[in-house]
Amino acid sequence: MKYYTCEYCFNEFEPKRRRVQKYCSATCRSKAYHLRKSNQNKTADLTPITTTMHTALPPPPLPKTKIESISTAGIGNAAAGSLLADSIKSIFTPLDNKPATKADFKLLSDKLTKRYHLVKNIPTRQDGALPYFDMETGNVVYMRGRV
């Protein structure tokens, strides 16, 4: 005698009818039917989630590091940049490396707002005038004595 396995409770049973019987009893058939229905609902509910899980989002594009190039419009700007950088470096590299004080910031502010800055890599003129970078015009101007 051939035995069937109930598709709901997985117990073996002897088929009472000739046609293929999937379940051992009407109870199992009914429960299986309801289970299948609820599974279908679940499957329907889960579909978007599953899709989301399997459809991996492409990694966000790496933020492009924008490197601001120093304006090469005028050599004066570059000179001013290095000049200011030197000034800032000298201000913020005190002997004992202590944090910047209010006085330091005042000095820095003065340096940044000052119009004329002595240019160190341009030789002094024959008449003794010193080269200064004019922050307002972007020109190097010669002046006698320190500004």
Ligand SMILES: [Zn+2]
């Ligand atoms: Zn059963």
